[in-house]
Amino acid sequence: MWRTLIALLFFAAHPALAMEEEIVLGLSQDRVAITSTFDGSDILVFGAVKREAPIPDAEPLEVVITVSGPSEPVMVRRKEEKFGIWVNVDSVLVDSAPSFYAVATSAPFNEAISHTEDLRYKVSVPQAIRSVGADMNVQNAQEFAEAVIRIREADGLYSLREDTVAVDQQTLFRTSISMPANLIEGDYKTRIFLTRGGKVVSQIVTDIDVRKVGLERFLFNLSRQQPAIYGLMSLAIAIFAGWGASAAFTVLRNR
Known part of the structure; x- marks a missing residue:
């Protein structure tokens, strides 16, 4: 009796918790097999929003989905032409960069999630790359991380797909993530964020297993x-x- 009364008083004092929205997630497949004929794969990510109360009368619900491959250090070198020969002049070891990274949103990225939440959860492609060990003598060290992004975007390994997550009646969502043929083995972390007004209200994490067979x-x-x-x-x-x-x-x- 007392426990029930305390719980009711707690949720009355914290209505946001009483109306918490949770994600029920589904994947078309949670394992990708790399064979000699493998030319890529499309993963269907879908789910629903579980609620204990009616849909909040506030900003519309947005969904942000990320799929990240195994991270690894990357050595990036900058070349300059000297006396007709291209030579390495600077190099920076990017501490950690995912081998594959895709972001899909239900709205333009800046509307789906705020800059503060992006920094907190490291959602965007630049935030997913960690580069803190650059030599102090190297000028514009951030350009080396940007070069990793530019090269991997050209190879189809990094992508931002805005307005590609369909949200029906603020309850059901779905999207398709294309994974290219040049994947490496490992666990591909899949994160789904629910946001309102750019703020994350719920999230869930699962893995897609990518292996050679x-x-x-x-x-x-x-x-x-x-x-x-x-x-x-x-x-x-x-x-x-x-x-x-x-x-x-x-x-x-x-x-």
Whole structure:
């Protein structure tokens, strides 16, 4: 009795908590298999908003979705032409950059989430990259992180897809995330944010498992665990391929 009364008084004093919105998430697939014929994959992200009260009479609900691949350090070098030769003049080790990063929003990014919340949750592509170890002598060190973004955007590894999340009646949402063929193995963290007025009101995190399978998995493990055998096998295949091409050319020439 007393516990129920205390709970009612608590939610009366904190109405925002009583009207909390939660995410019920779904994925079309939570595992991506990389094979010799793999040319990319589309992941359907969909879900619903669970409420204990009617839809708040405030700003419309927006949804922001991010998919992030494994992070790794990246060495970025800047070249300049000197005496007709391009040479490296500066280099910066970007401490951590995701191998893949996609952001999808239900509205223009700056309307879907505020700058303060972006800094807090590291949602946008620039915020997902961490570069704090640049040499003090390197000028415009931030340009090196921007170069990583520019290069990976051109390769289809980084993207911002505004207005691509469909939200129905502030309850159901869905979008499709395209993953290119040049993925690396690992767990791809998927985050979904619900926002109102640019402020995050709920979030959920899940993983998509990306792995090589079949012959690709065997060769990958062999190259890491038995590099000597992998090297000898590669040499034997190269010799056999060269001999086979030479024999075929000889047969064709003698006809």
